Amino acid sequence: MRVSLGRWLLPVYAVLALLFLMVPIVYTFIFSFNDSQKSNITWRGFTFDKWLNVCNVQNGAVCEAFGNSLIIGASATVAATALGTMIAIAIVRYRFRFRSKVSLLLFLPMATPEVVLGAGLAAQFLSVGVPKDIVTIILAHTMFCISFVVVTVKARVASLDPALEEAGRDLYGSPGQVFLRITFPLLLPGILAAALLSFALSFDDFIITNFNSGAVTTFPKYIYISASRGIPAEANVVASAVFILALVIVVSAQVSSAARAKRLAKSG
Amino acid sequence: MAFAAFATTTSEAEQVPRRKSPVALLLLLPGILYLVLFFLTPLISLLLTSFQAPSEFGDIGQYTYAFRWENYLQVVTDYLPHILRSFGFALIATVLALVFSYPLAYFIGVTARPWPLAQSLMLVLVIAPFFISFLLRTLAWKQILSDESFIITSLKAVALMAPDAHFTGTPAAVIFGLTYNFIPFMTLPLYTTLERLDLRYLEAASDLYAHPVEVFRKVTIPLSMPGIVAGTLLTFIPAAGDYVNASRDFLGGPDSQMIGNVIEANFLVLQNYPAAAALSIILMSVILIIVSIYVKRAGTEELL
Secondary structure (H helix, E strand, C coil): CHHHHHHHHHHHHHHHHHHHHHHHHHHHHHHHHECCCCCCCCCCCECCHHHHCHHHHHHHHHHHHHHHHHHHHHHHHHHHHHHHHHHHHHHHHECCCCHHHHHHHHHHHHHCCHHHHHHHHHHHHHHHCCCCCHHHHHHHHHHHHHHHHHHHHHHHHHCCCHHHHHHHHHCCCCHHHHHHHHHHHHHHHHHHHHHHHHHHHHHHCCHHHHHHCCCCCCHHHHHHHHCCCCCCHHHHHHHHHHHHHHHHHHHHHHHHHHHHHHHHHHHC | CCHHHHHHHHHCCCCCCCECCHHHHHHHHHHHHHHHHHHHHHHHHHHHHHCCEECCCCCCCCEECCCCCHHHHHHHHHHHHHHHHHHHHHHHHHHHHHHHHHHHHHHHHHHCCCCHHHHHHHHHHHHHHHHCCHHHHHHHHHHHCCCCCHHHHHHHHCCCCCCCCCCCCCHHHHHHHHHHHHHHHHHHHHHHHHHCCCHHHHHHHHHCCCCHHHHHHHHHHHHCHHHHHHHHHHHHHHHHHCCCCCCCCCCCCHHHCCHHHHHHHHHHHCCCHHHHHHHHHHHHHHHHHHHHHHHHHHCCCCCC
């Protein structure tokens, strides 16, 4: 009796726990179909209107904020991925002085609360006299994404078989050719994962953004500002659409890698 | 989302790099320079700002460089409850998240091992909250747990809650929000270590007539320590500095404001930059002290 109870307890708990995690997501999704007026708090009936006219509310404020978030996310991702990938290659491949200091410098941004990172940058921009706009947001996001890129790409560089590059060199490939045709393609999955992570971190960041954005509104900042007077259902539409897109990307990546593992197991 | 990062690097043996080359410098320099410019110097300017004195003309938001260490005394006397609350809330939320996440991570990482696809799909569900805006998730809980909501009215109907009690706006609501929002940061590193847990150790312990509780306490928990350390840090640090959950428009109320809220208010609203800076320095120092003691005691010093 005790054994069978124990056997069921954990799966039942896991299902309930996962359902609990989904509650606010489902709520947000359902209320994107709410035929709401100004605020989106009580249910007033089902409609597709908000999905079809996302940009019409408040003179397109939701879409403008969303657009800003995309621009910032893309720019910070490109910058952080480039800088972080270079560091990751150097750390795994080369010996250099101040190694532990470099590691510490990469670790600290991840261990510092966002509010400190945000306030610090804002204090610096203030003392140097840089006006806060979209550029300062991109600079800030690039900063906190770098460490995450390094950690993600580092694992990939470490698992790379150096024999493959040696083979390229033995076949008279120039260093540039070896990098472009062998190293880079092999690192690509890690670099892509790092880029996705950076984009996700940047897109959802609010705290650091709030300190360094001036009058520019990103999607999370728009929600924060509007929270007191009510969030329009259109914000739920944007968030739900992003959620579905992200879910599709991640699930298809998981399923395809599982399928590849199966194929490899069969052929090997 | 540092979870994977933290948890995988702890056990990975560091590969010994072989070559010494000027290329390394070229690769490192841009990124390191960037971090020095936009991470390190901001911390220094935060430190300098925290000692600033009001300008002699007394304009709001105008300060001059000075060594006014009294700023620290001032913010501690003004905001001691907020400071204590931040660390208290973060600690409770971390413990709750650990208790919530451990069985879940154990199920995904150990029980579900024969079904890898199910494992990865459950992991997707664990990180799914990250795909929807952090602020909207928190607002959703605010609506779900508001005074007029089904859950709260039902609790009041069966007398589990006093008729005039509230949930949103209380410290409990803020702790609830912090716990919910940082659960994935706890579950993922736990999963990564539990997934690699060698079950033969557990079998060996039970073969030696250890009671299941003893096996769990003396074998499973010590072996999953790297995940516990990474997860608790990844939950505690952002939770202590968070100000979204405790914001009055979200789950907080007047008696649940945290250090992040007063840093935000002092910096962005009151333009009292020295106070905001001093509070930030206090927050960061306390966290660094807690983290270094904790990591030393837990015995996993190579987090990166």
